[in-house]
Each structure stands twice: as C-alpha cells, then as structure tokens.
Amino acid sequence: MSFxxxxxxxxxxxxxxxxxxxxxxxxxxxxxxxxGFDSKSAKRSIPYRLFVDCLLKRPEKGWTAEQLSVxxxxxxxxxxxxxxxxxxxxxLEEMAVKDGKEERKGYRIxxxxxxxxxxxVEAHVDVAMENYRTTVEHMGKLAKERR
Numbered sequence: 001m002s003f004x005x006x007x008x009x010x011x012x013x014x015x016x017x018x019x020x021x022x023x024x025x026x027x028x029x030x031x032x033x034x035x036g037f038d039s040k041s042a043k044r045s046i047p048y049r050l051f052v053d054c055l056l057k058r059p060e061k062g063w064t065a066e067q068l069s070v071x072x073x074x075x076x077x078x079x080x081x082x083x084x085x086x087x088x089x090x091x092l093e094e095m096a097v098k099d100g101k102e103e104r105k106g107y108r109i110x111x112x113x114x115x116x117x118x119x120x121v122e123a124h125v126d127v128a129m130e131n132y133r134t135t136v137e138h139m140g141k142l143a144k145e146r147r
Contacts, residue, residue: 005124020052059112066099092108
C-alpha cells in the first residue's frame with residue numbers, strides 16, 4: 001500500500017467554530033473530498049459522513065464495511081473506495097470487530113484518536129519530502145554533469 005495525500009498551502013482553520021465547515025475544508029485540502037464541495041453538499045456525501053459521522057464522532061469504535069454500508073445507505077464497494085483513501089493516508093487501522101457471533105475485519109481512526117493518527121501522516125510526509133529533496137539534488141548533479 002502506498003502513502004497518498006494532497007498537500008496544499010493553507011492556514012489553520014482554528015478561527016472557524018463549526019465542525020462541518022472545518023471538516024469540509026480540511027478533508028478537501030488533504031484530498032479526501034472532491035474539490036468544490038461546500039459544507040452543505042459535503043454533509044450529505046458518503047465520504048464526509050463516513051469520516052465525520054462514523055469515524056470522527058466514534059473514534060474508539062471499529063466499524064465493518066457492512067455496518068458502514070448499512071448506516072450510510074450505500075454499497076460496500078463505495079465504502080471500500082473511501083476507506084482505502086483513508087488507509088492510503090495511514091489514518092486508519094484495521095481491527096477485529098464483533099459482528100453478531102463472529103469477528104470481522106473492521107476499521108477505525110488509528111489509535112482511536114485523530115491527533116495521534118495525524119502523527120503518522122506527518123511522518124510519511126516528512127519522509128516523502130526528504131526523498132524528493134534527495135531526488136532533486138541528484139537531478140541537479142546529473143544536469144551539471146551533462147553540461
């Protein structure tokens with residue numbers, strides 16, 4: 001699995017006091033929500049509701065894809081598409097979830113805590129930026145040799 005996130009120039013959203021506004025802007029900035037969503041249309045979308053209504057509001061709870069598809073009234077492939085985006089950002093962890101009498105694979109925000117999970121994202125971004133820097137330096141050397 002590869003790490004994938006959008007990184008854009010931004011300012012902290014701390015002046016905003018409405019969770020829907022902050023979540024919509026933030027999730028758009030990191031590439032989880034499609035561009036152009038306003039908070040009203042985002043609130044009705046599957047990815048927004050998956051992240052905010054399920055994972056963020058109940059961070060300690062593990063959710064199976066089946067549970068999420070029932071709660072969000074959508075298909076399992078749709079759920080998996082959005083879960084995979086969050087997994088590629090390394091925000092989710094897999095865990096065993098009791099579903100009736102059997103245990104199934106479930107998902108939750110890593111450590112059940114968004115702030116702790118975000119540390120993983122930052123570490124991945126740092127490594128990716130260091131690798132870019134190394135490549136840029138290498139490319140510069142190759143260009144000098146070619147001159």
